[in-house]
Amino acid sequence: MSYTINELELKAADIRASIIKSLEEAGSGHSAGPLGLADIFTALYFDVLKHDPKNPDWDQRDILILSNGHCVPVRYAAMAHAGYFDVDELMTLRRFGSRLQGHPERLKLPGMESTSGPLGCGLSQSCGIALSFRMNNENHRFVYCVMGDGELDEGNVWEAAMLAGKEKLHNIIAIIDRNNIQIDGPTETVMPLEDLQAKWEAFGWHVLSIDGNNIEAVIDACAMAKAIVEKPVMIIAHTIPGKGVDFMEYDFHWHGMPPNHEQAKIALHDIRTLKGKIRSEHQ
Ligand SMILES: Cc1ncc(C[n+]2csc(CCOP(=O)(O)OP(=O)(O)O)c2C)c(N)n1
């Protein structure tokens, strides 16, 4: 089933609302990254990925690796809205015994392709999967790897970057959440990353730079990336941390904090207003 951009924007708003509700109920967790990534995950789950929510182990599916595991509330919300499991289960986030832990566990939840949380591992795992696709002549399958920008401080990322460049793993489409924040402050203060595009190009990657809060731009970049057959592709997706909730936007303090009851009420009001705007823009 294919959706219009307008329908996808409305879905992204619903995913944002689910993120807020699940974090409020959990009483702990990460707000800014997941909200900023909602448009990318909507694009992936409702347009880009070849997958089947009713058959998560389908052997022809694309693989999505979430390397920045702390942002998993957005993946849980996107998966629930896509039909992997009931939306009500989102309210078990971080509970003892829940399938929806604060950092994802592969063996707990069908469709969760990797366990993550310790940063820096996802791109290496993606290289292994991409190489296995090549060895098995599964040339129609792609590995998508979502990473944080602060995550790039992990040295292991650059080992994988070298390997993917050497092997020309064009079946990897990596996406950096370039939201300019990490746990303790702005990325450029903690550990400067720029010139980020030049860095990836120097490692043999084709780099696209996009507005990661524009669903159409995300879909177009992924289509372009699939067509590039000489190099692995890095999409530097510029996003607004906390996007959609006014008092959270651009503020690194929301990296690892959930909204309390009052804050969640305001956040959900902001998201309802956003939905109204989306509806009126497309009338
Ligand atoms: C190996 C490792 N070191 C440290 C951490 C602690 N940690 C969790 S999130 C984070 C910041 C990562 O920054 P970014 O990927 O930009 O996340 P954002 O704040 O944008 O959500 C850190 C240092 C970790 N999870 N794993």
Ligand SMILES: [Mg+2]
């Ligand atoms: Mg970041």
